[in-house]
Amino acid sequence: MKLTKDKKILIVGLGLLGGSYAQSLTRQGFTVNGITRSQKSVDYALKQGWIREGTAEVDPRLVGEADLIVFALYPGVFIRWIEEHQALFKSGAILTDVTGVKACIVDRIQGMLRPDVEFIAAHPMAGRERSGIEYSDEAIFAGANYVVTPSERNTAEAIELCEDLGRTLGFARISSLSPTEHDEIIGYVSQLTHCIAVSLMTAKSYDNLEDYTGDSFRDLTRIARLNDEMWSELFLLNKDTLLAQIDLFEAEMAKIRHYLSTENREALREIMRHSTARRALFDKKKR
Amino acid sequence: MKLTKDKKILIVGLGLLGGSYAQSLTRQGFTVNGITRSQKSVDYALKQGWIREGTAEVDPRLVGEADLIVFALYPGVFIRWIEEHQALFKSGAILTDVTGVKACIVDRIQGMLRPDVEFIAAHPMAGRERSGIEYSDEAIFAGANYVVTPSERNTAEAIELCEDLGRTLGFARISSLSPTEHDEIIGYVSQLTHCIAVSLMTAKSYDNLEDYTGDSFRDLTRIARLNDEMWSELFLLNKDTLLAQIDLFEAEMAKIRHYLSTENREALREIMRHSTARRALFDKKKR
Numbered sequence: 047m048k049l050t051k052d053k054k055i056l057i058v059g060l061g062l063l064g065g066s067y068a069q070s071l072t073r074q075g076f077t078v079n080g081i082t083r084s085q086k087s088v089d090y091a092l093k094q095g096w097i098r099e100g101t102a103e104v105d106p107r108l109v110g111e112a113d114l115i116v117f118a119l120y121p122g123v124f125i126r127w128i129e130e131h132q133a134l135f136k137s138g139a140i141l142t143d144v145t146g147v148k149a150c151i152v153d154r155i156q157g158m159l160r161p162d163v164e165f166i167a168a169h170p171m172a173g174r175e176r177s178g179i180e181y182s183d184e185a186i187f188a189g190a191n192y193v194v195t196p197s198e199r200n201t202a203e204a205i206e207l208c209e210d211l212g213r214t215l216g217f218a219r220i221s222s223l224s225p226t227e228h229d230e231i232i233g234y235v236s237q238l239t240h241c242i243a244v245s246l247m248t249a250k251s252y253d254n255l256e257d258y259t260g261d262s263f264r265d266l267t268r269i270a271r272l273n274d275e276m277w278s279e280l281f282l283l284n285k286d287t288l289l290a291q292i293d294l295f296e297a298e299m300a301k302i303r304h305y306l307s308t309e310n311r312e313a314l315r316e317i318m319r320h321s322t323a324r325r326a327l328f329d330k331k332k333r
Numbered sequence: 334m335k336l337t338k339d340k341k342i343l344i345v346g347l348g349l350l351g352g353s354y355a356q357s358l359t360r361q362g363f364t365v366n367g368i369t370r371s372q373k374s375v376d377y378a379l380k381q382g383w384i385r386e387g388t389a390e391v392d393p394r395l396v397g398e399a400d401l402i403v404f405a406l407y408p409g410v411f412i413r414w415i416e417e418h419q420a421l422f423k424s425g426a427i428l429t430d431v432t433g434v435k436a437c438i439v440d441r442i443q444g445m446l447r448p449d450v451e452f453i454a455a456h457p458m459a460g461r462e463r464s465g466i467e468y469s470d471e472a473i474f475a476g477a478n479y480v481v482t483p484s485e486r487n488t489a490e491a492i493e494l495c496e497d498l499g500r501t502l503g504f505a506r507i508s509s510l511s512p513t514e515h516d517e518i519i520g521y522v523s524q525l526t527h528c529i530a531v532s533l534m535t536a537k538s539y540d541n542l543e544d545y546t547g548d549s550f551r552d553l554t555r556i557a558r559l560n561d562e563m564w565s566e567l568f569l570l571n572k573d574t575l576l577a578q579i580d581l582f583e584a585e586m587a588k589i590r591h592y593l594s595t596e597n598r599e600a601l602r603e604i605m606r607h608s609t610a611r612r613a614l615f616d617k618k619k620r
Contacts, residue, residue: 171547191544221544231539235550241589242529242553244608249585250578251611252518256618257478257508260458263522265552266529271612274605278598285593291537292590296583298536302528303579306572311565318561321531324538325558331543 047140047203049114049210051075056112057097058127060087062174063144064118065182068096070215073184079108087179096182109134114207117143120276121283125154132160140204141165142211146232146276147283148195148225156199166204167195168212169228171236175271184216192217195225233287238295240277241288243270334427334490336401336497338362343399344384345414347374349461350431351405352469355383357502360471366395374466383469396421401494404430407563408570412441424449427491429498431457433519433563434570435482435512443486453491454482455499456515458523462558471503479504482512520574525582527564528575530557 055071057064060082068091072078080097081104082088088100099108109115109131117124124143135141141163145151148167155165172190174181192212196205205222212220223231247270252258281288305313342358344351347369355378359365367384368391369375375387386395396402396418404411411430422428428450432438435454442452459477461468479499483492492509499507510518534557539545568575592600 171545173547191546193545219544221541223545228545231542231545234537234539235542235546239533239549239553241586242533243549244605245582245585245589246526246529247608247611248604249581250521252521254508254618255518255522256615257506258458258480258510258515258518259478259522260460262526262530262556265555266526267612267615268552269549270608271616272605272609274602274609277605278601281593281601282596282598285596289590289594292586292593294536295532296586298532299528299579299583302532303576303583306568306579307576309569309572311569314565314568315561317535318531318559318564321534321557322559322561324534325554328543328554329558331541 047207047210049076049207049214051077053077053113054079054111056081056108056115057118058082058115059118059123060091060097060100060179061118062177062179062181063170063172064116065091065096065179066172066184066186067116067118067144067215069094069182070184070187072096072098074214079112081105081108082179090179104131104134106134110136112136112139114211115139115141116211117141117145119143119145121145121147121151121279124151128155128158132158132163135160135163137162139163140207142168142208144168144170146236146280148228148232150283152195152197152225156197164201164204166200166208167197167225168208169193169195169232170212170215170217172217175268177273177276187216189218191219191221193228194220194222195228196222197225229284229287230291233284233291234294237281237284237288238291240269240272241281241292242295243267244272246270334494334497336363336494336501338364340364340400341366341398343368343395343402344405345369345402346405346410347371347378347384347387347466348405349464349466349468350457350459351403352378352383352466353459353471353473354403354405354431354502356381356469357471357474359383359385361501366399368392368395369466377466391418391421393421397423399423400426401498402426402428403498404428404432406430406432408432408434408438408566411438415442415445419445419447419450422447422450426450427494428452429455429495431455433523433567435515435519437570439482439484439512443484451488451491453487453495454512455495456480456482456519457499457502457504459504462555464560464563474503476505478506478508480515481507481509482515483509484512516571516574517578520571520578521581524568524571524575525578527556527559528568528579529582530554531559533557
C-alpha cells in the first residue's frame with residue numbers, strides 16, 4: 047500500500063516530532079489534521095499552516111475520517127489513548143507511532159486493538175535537545191534513520207505503507223527490525239549514550255569549564271540536555287535491556303581502567319586500535 | 334613581551350598541530366622554520382609555503398637562531414629532544430609546547446633546562462580525528478580554547494608572549510591554569526571522554542549499526558577514532574588523576590543504574606533535570 051494523496055492523515059500529539067511530520071506532509075500536499083492536548087500547540091500548527099484542522103479535545107469526526115493516524119505521544123499516554131478512544135477509528139485505518147521503545151508498546155497496542163484496524167510501529171530516529179512544536183523542523187529527517195518494527199501480526203500492506211511514510215518524510219535510510227531487536231540496539235546506541243552523557247555532566251563540576259573544553263566534552267554531553275519526563279519513561283520501559291547494556295559498557299570501562307592501573311600500554315594501544323578501526327568502518331558505511 | 338614579526342620562530346614536530354601553527358604564522362608574515370623527523374613532512378610544509386626552511390635532522394643553525402621554539406612532539410620524544418639538544422638554543426630563547434599533559438612535562442623540562450632559556454607550557458585544545466601534517470588546517474583554532482600553564486618559575490614576559498601566540502593563532506579564549514589544575518580538568522573533559530568513547534565503540538558490535546543510529550551514538554564515538562600512540566602515552570603520564578576521574582564517573586553511572594534497577598523514576602528525573610540545567614548553563618556560557 048502506498049501513501050497516496052487521497053489518504054487523510056491525522057497526527058495525535060503535536061510536539062517536536064508530530065509537528066515536524068505535519069509540516070513535511072502538508073508541504074507535500076497531503077491532507078493533515080491534528081489533535082493535541084495543548085490548545086497553544088493546535089493554534090501554532092494552524093498558524094504555521096501545518097494542519098488543516100486541529101483540536102485540543104479528541105474530536106470523533108477527525109479520528110473517524112482518518113486513514114492513517116500517527117501517534118507522537120509518550121508511551122503511557124499512547125496506550126491510554128488507544129484504550130479510551132479506539133472505538134472511534136474508521137474500519138481499515140492504519141496506526142503508526144514514533145515511540146522510542148517497541149517491544150512493550152507493540153505487545154500492548156496490538157494485543158488490545160480492534161481486529162479491523164492495524165498498528166504498525168516505527169521509530170523515526172530524529173530529534174533535538176528541545177521539545178515542543180515550536181522547535182519542529184522537517185529538516186531533522188534529512189540524513190536520519192527510520193526503523194519499522196513489524197511483528198508477526200502485521201500485514202505486508204501496512205508495513206509497506208509505513209516504510210513509504212518514512213521515505214516521504216525524507217529519511218535517508220529505512221530499515222526493519224523486530225521490536226525486541228530494536229529495543230536491544232536502541233538500549234545501546236541511544237539509551238546507554240544518554241546515561242553516559244548525564245553521568246558525565248553531573249559527576250563533577252569545574253568553574254569556568256567552558257574555557258577548558260575541547261570538542262570532546264561538548265560532543266559527549268550534547269544529549270545531556272534532555273526531556274526528563276520522556277526519557278525516564280523510555281528507560282523504565284526498557285529496563286532489563288538497558289541494565290544489561292550498562293553492564294556491558296561498564297565491563298569495557300573496567301578493562302581500560304585495569305590496563306591503565308597496571309600500566310599495560312600495549313593493551314591500551316590495542317583497544318584504541320580496535321576502537322579506531324571500528325569507528326573508521328562506521329564512518330565509511332555511513333552513506 | 335609581544336610576539337613581534339622580528340622574532341624567528343622554529344616549530345619542532347610538523348604533525349597536525351605543528352603544521353597548523355606553521356600555516357597560520359607564515360600566512361600572517363612571521364618567519365617560521367621547521368624541524369621534523371620525516372623528510373616527507375618537511376617537503377609537504379615547504380611545498381605548501383608554510384615554512385621558510387626545514388630539515389629532517391636537527392640543524393644547529395635553525396635551532397640556534399630561533400627566538401621562539403614551539404615543540405609539537407609526543408611527551409617522551411619532547412623530553413628526550415631537550416636532553417639531547419638543549420646546548421643548541423640561543424641564549425634568551427623562549428620554548429613552548431602543545432602537550433596534552435602538563436605537570437610531569439613542566440617539572441621535567443623546567444628541572445633540566447639551561448637557566449638562560451625559558452619554557453612556558455601551553456595546551457592548544459584543538460585537534461582532529463586524523464594525525465599528520467596533511468590534515469593540518471589553521472581553521473581548527475577558531476572558536477577553540479588555549480590554556481597557558483605557568484609554574485612559579487615562569488616570568489611575566491614569557492607568559493605574556495605565550496598568551497600572545499595563542500591570540501595570534503586565532504584561539505577564541507586564552508586562559509591560565511596551574512599544571513596540576515590543568516591535568517585534573519583535562520583528565521575529566523578530555524581523557525575520560527576518550528575512555529568512554531573507546532569503551533562504547535568496542536563493548537559491543539551490531540550488524541548494520543549505521544542504519545539504526547541517531548546523532549547520539551555518532552556524537553559519543555566521534556573521538557573513538559584516535560591516535561593510539563599519543564593517547565596511550567598521555568593516559569599513562571596522567572595515570573593517577575585519570576583513574577580518579579574514571580572512578581568519579583563510574584560512581585555516577587552506578588547511581589543511574591541503581592535508580593533504574595529500583596524503578597525510582599523520580600530520582601531518574603531529578604538527575605536528568607540536574608544534567609539538563611548544567612548543560613544549558615554550559616551552552617549559555619559558551620561565548
